[in-house]
Amino acid sequence: VVRPRRDGRAGNRRDVGSSRPAVRYGPVSFLSDYGLEDEFVGIVHRVMAARAPGVPVIDITHQVPVHDVRAGALTLWRAAPWLAPGVILAVVDPGVGTARRAVAVEVASAGAVLVGPDNGLLFPAASSLGAVTAAVELSGSPAVADGRGATFAGRDLFAPACAALAHGCDLGRLGRHIDPDSLVTTAVPVPGIGPDGAVRAEVLWVDRFGNVQLNAGPGDAGHLGSGVDLRAGTDRWTARRAEAYADLAETEIGLVTDSYGLLSVSCRDASAAARTGLAVGDEVWLLPAAGG
């Protein structure tokens, strides 16, 4: 007999008659800059499997560039709508072992708790899921941590905390409550509009396929028409609005609404990043096409 686990929405997991605490959150989603060359990710999984058997742990990605908190924060922000309800473990943590706080941040309306370092990594995702209803500084008490050293908090502090949360442990048992307003923030940049209607955007992400995600959505560019001039530094391209990558001609540069609802500079069967040289952080101006 197969007994499928139910989704992790808070409250619907009462394990009547069991001495274990109820499973309250779950699955656990896990993002880091640990990479896959070393054993870090596997050991974190193994610690959670021992402490929260039966709770699925889903790898979001572990190839956030090393110590790039902003890239990790933006990845988590993009993914967040699909990760709740549940526990979200994120570790990009150059300050591991120092006075930077380790935190768990609850967004009750989404049934989510985010766990990781308090360095801005969690902030955009948490904010996008709803109001932060509580936050604790993880104490590393023996009940929820292994006191093995100062350099692998994912294994020794965050994984035990996530396992405890997934099995129904109250947030307050993981440490002392802190003011949610004291959490370190990371801003997701917003697009600007010039007096001539030009849109000032920024490149947020270049994906494996070479799509160049901007921080502007179709609503920001609705007044520009179907042909759009893109300017970055001294470079200039004419892009055509399209529904799908394969709607573009082979030599065309397209402006496509991507799967996160943002505008993406894209090509058909080719990397727009390689063709344009655009990279994360670049400023891109969008104007009505001269010939349009």
Add this chain to the structure above:
Amino acid sequence: VVRPRRDGRAGNRRDVGSSRPAVRYGPVSFLSDYGLEDEFVGIVHRVMAARAPGVPVIDITHQVPVHDVRAGALTLWRAAPWLAPGVILAVVDPGVGTARRAVAVEVASAGAVLVGPDNGLLFPAASSLGAVTAAVELSGSPAVADGRGATFAGRDLFAPACAALAHGCDLGRLGRHIDPDSLVTTAVPVPGIGPDGAVRAEVLWVDRFGNVQLNAGPGDAGHLGSGVDLRAGTDRWTARRAEAYADLAETEIGLVTDSYGLLSVSCRDASAAARTGLAVGDEVWLLPAAGG
């Protein structure tokens, strides 16, 4: 008490007394060209975990070269005997968002349903598992899809369809039936035999270890003896038939029957691809060794 899930053979999963539909297929095997740098794979997993909790989802590989439908089709074809019974999700989909069909293809004799774009990706694997007994074009109806955009069908269409299938949803509820003969095909090339008994083979795959898989099996080369001349363009090597890589001398080139039952040009503790320069798609002629 551990209640192991049973294997996914159709028919043996009646969840008596549950309001959920029976689990009919499963596990889900998942192959794509999404890579592991971005969050694509993790989000697809998370969508399936929400919609089909308890169904294992096994990553076959996500490093199919970007948009290389043929490479993905051959990988799936090689792996297929180990993936049935179950649901097989495959996404290498340069035409996402266009008129290319999204399909689910059933091979009832193998207890398998393959889900993905109708661009030839699924064909060799499906054919190798048995006769296609039904096929549907996925409609993207709200019951089985999230209508979020045109560029991430893995998340919005295929994952929901796989989750529904894994939990026993009838194929016909996912969309309209289409003629299996209308599916886009991909040919796995067959080896040829010249008048002199020479075998014309093609390189199907170079693996991480540098083994060069040909499309010919030991039966195709049985008349050639234990020494075989290999010719590719103007290059020529003498290879020795061997049972195992480590049976070769260090400088030798071997011809080994690989784990898929095909001949592989291989070296001991070294990459045969690097040593010979052979690459996917190359034509290789096999002849009796001149000195043999």
Add this chain to the structure above:
Amino acid sequence: VVRPRRDGRAGNRRDVGSSRPAVRYGPVSFLSDYGLEDEFVGIVHRVMAARAPGVPVIDITHQVPVHDVRAGALTLWRAAPWLAPGVILAVVDPGVGTARRAVAVEVASAGAVLVGPDNGLLFPAASSLGAVTAAVELSGSPAVADGRGATFAGRDLFAPACAALAHGCDLGRLGRHIDPDSLVTTAVPVPGIGPDGAVRAEVLWVDRFGNVQLNAGPGDAGHLGSGVDLRAGTDRWTARRAEAYADLAETEIGLVTDSYGLLSVSCRDASAAARTGLAVGDEVWLLPAAGG
């Protein structure tokens, strides 16, 4: 209702009233040099999912350098304390298909069985977990193996053996008992002390972050003080003992006790391996800093 699986400690998993054998060991931890580009890892997972449904299989890493038995052995040795109790599957196997033995090695005190080739890969991890209480040479009998060829033992021999073990199969049913003292060994090098108190260490590992792990622990270097001269060949650096990477100044080289309890040459937000050129196998001498 969620029925969490219990941890895999031997003896606490009696599946009363089930016709399946009790689950005795589990989860299965899996390390290899298979990489993630090909389908090897996925197929091994799929074989275990079919033969041991419900048993979690956790990937430790699959990016051990190709055929580098020593690197794999050291990775497994580092990870071992977190992998027991359970089954540990490790495959770095250049001699696959030859007379090298395939083995399962039990460390009863840790509730662990290690499965893989008998080429030294398993030895440091097994030894670190406790006394080896039994070892068998896997016979590849039909009950526990698929007789498909000589080149993919992970799929055809090791995965079935692990699945059988995870479900409670007695070690002795997997093959004939062999003398544990006959297992191939791999030595983890020990540091030396020169007459002047200098410590002769060796680089064991460079991780993704560029931390350079030595085979010496803080106890070996306690007499050196907080400033330490490092010498490798003709190169020389002065390192400062620190608790955490971020306690270092940007240009400093640090000597940090890492998460495995060993000394690591490390930098703040930078790769110490890139800065020093140190690589696995290099000899490094540690002396009191000239100015200290």
